[in-house]
Amino acid sequence: xxxxxxxxxxxxxxxxxxxxxxxxxxxxxxxxxxxxxxxxxxxxxxxxxxxxxxxxxxxxxxxxxxxxxxxxxxxxxxxxxxxxxxxxxxxxxxxxxxxxxxxxxxxxxxxxxxxxxxxxxxxxxxxxxxxxxxxxxxxxxxxxxxxxxxxxxxxxxxxxxxxxxxxxxxxxxxxxxxxxxxxxxxxxxxxxxxxxxxxxxxxxxxxxxxxxxxxxxxxxxxxxxxxxxxxxxxxxxxxxxxxxxxxxxxxxxxxxxxxxxxxxxxxxxxxxxxxxxxxxxxxxxxxxxxxxxxx
Ligand code: SF4
Ligand code: FES
Numbered sequence: 001x002x003x004x005x006x007x008x009x010x011x012x013x014x015x016x017x018x019x020x021x022x023x024x025x026x027x028x029x030x031x032x033x034x035x036x037x038x039x040x041x042x043x044x045x046x047x048x049x050x051x052x053x054x055x056x057x058x059x060x061x062x063x064x065x066x067x068x069x070x071x072x073x074x075x076x077x078x079x080x081x082x083x084x085x086x087x088x089x090x091x092x093x094x095x096x097x098x099x100x101x102x103x104x105x106x107x108x109x110x111x112x113x114x115x116x117x118x119x120x121x122x123x124x125x126x127x128x129x130x131x132x133x134x135x136x137x138x139x140x141x142x143x144x145x146x147x148x149x150x151x152x153x154x155x156x157x158x159x160x161x162x163x164x165x166x167x168x169x170x171x172x173x174x175x176x177x178x179x180x181x182x183x184x185x186x187x188x189x190x191x192x193x194x195x196x197x198x199x200x201x202x203x204x205x206x207x208x209x210x211x212x213x214x215x216x217x218x219x220x221x222x223x224x225x226x227x228x229x230x231x232x233x234x235x236x237x238x239x240x241x242x243x244x245x246x247x248x249x250x251x252x253x254x255x256x257x258x259x260x261x262x263x264x265x266x267x268x269x270x271x272x273x274x275x276x277x278x279x280x281x282x283x284x285x286x287x288x289x290x291x292x293x294x295x
Contacts, residue, residue, distance in 0.1 A: 001024045001025065001026060002024070002025050002076075002081030002082065003022055003023065003024050003025070003081070003082065004022075004023060004024075004025055004034065004076065004079065004081070004082065004083055004084070004085055005020050005021070005022055005023075005082075005083075005084040005085070006020070006021045006023055006031075006034055006035070006038065006084075006085055006086075006087055007019070007020055007084055007085065007086040007087065008021060008035070008038065008043075008046065008086075008087045008088075008098070008099070009086075009087065009088040009089055009098060009099065010043075010046070010098055011095065011097075011098065012095060012096070012097050012098075013094060013095055013096070016095070016098075018086065018088075019043075020084075021038045021042055021043065023037050023038055023041075023042075024037070025076040027077075028075075029075075029076045030053075030071065030072055030073065030074055030075050030076060031062075031064055031069075031071040031072075031074040031076065031085070031087060032048075032050055032053060032060055032071035032072040032074075033076075034076065035048050035071060035087065035099070046098055046099075047096070047097040047098035047099060047100045048060070048062075048071070048098065048099040048100060049099070049100045050071065050072060052072070053072045054072065055070055055072060055073045055144070056144060057144065058070070058143075058144035058145040058146030058147070059146075060072045060146075061090050061146045061147060061148050061151065062087055062088065062089060062090060062099055063086070063087075063088040063089070063090060063091065063151070064085060064086070064087055065079075065085050065086055066086065068090065068148040068151040068152050069148070070146060070148070071087070087099065089101045090147065090148065090150075090151040091151060092147070092150045092151045092153070093105070093147070093150075093151075103145075103147050106145065106147060106150075163188060163192075164192050167188060167189050167192035167194045168192050168193065168194060170189075170194050171230070171231055171234055172194060172195045172196065172197060172227060172230045172231070172234075173185070173186075173189035173194050173195070173196050173197070174196075174197045174198075174223070174227060175196065175197070175198040175199060175204065176198075176199055176215075176217075176223065177198070177199045177201065177204065177217075178199070178217055178218075179201070180199070180201050180203040180204055181203055182203055182207065183198070183201075183203050183204040183206075183207040183208070184207075186198050186204055186207045186208050186212060187207050187252055187255055189248070190207075190208065190211055190212065190248035190249065190251050190252040191248075191249060191252035191253075192249075193245040193246075193248055193249050194245075194248070195212075195213070195230055195234075195241075195244050195245060195248060196208055196211070196212040196213065196248065197212070197213045197214075197215060197223065197226050197227055197230065198212050198213070198214055198215075199214070199215065199216075199217045200214040200215060200216050200217065201217070207255070208251065209251045209254075210247065210251070211244075211247040211248045211250070211251035211252075212248070212251075213226050213230065
């Protein structure tokens, strides 16, 4: 009977640590079985969530040896006998305790999705749905809400410490957004010297300036050409590539707190001048404590 060391995260919202548990595995066991065995024999207070033990309910998501997995579907024969295996809660969501995270935000969002509104029935009084519409929705019905996809999403997940390497490892960064309020990822990529292809949106142009390449939203052919052109340049023209990367980091350096403070000050000055020009009798705006408190 092989024995494994499971390094299991123990802790709560304010922090925690990994604790080692030596545990025997029998043939056919999965990681969830070993966690249950630990609960039964060594740590009855270890919190973990599961329901079906069949890969159907999605509640046993965890990071096993750093990879997002369902505990009930991760067979122990994937590992070498004697191996140390880490078991941690999924990192995207706040920890409640040990391996249990608070995924309730997903249900809040689900409630915001408008319910299906049926069109009026056909002349014969029957409702009909096109097969292609059924096929389109069918795939989404297969989701078991394990939220592991969100666990690996680099936007949601806290990858602060890996971010520079993550960007620098990319040949280029593509941001095919439809809407953007600012475009922080564009700035991050440029700061790391990674050329950017972004949607042609005012917010992204403001951030990327001349240093990024822009494509019309949804114009797939344009996107393919732009990315291919960048990759060709990287392959064939080292000097142009170096200049492009340097332009990116220079553009990113323009976004700093002193510069931000200057810009905000200018905006307020312009606004005050505009107000004063409209109404010469207007008194200068003075924020007293009472006004700040909203009194
Ligand atoms: S779509 Fe995401 S939440 Fe749904 S089953 Fe796949 S990984 Fe899990
Ligand atoms: S316990 Fe249901 S998917 Fe793992």
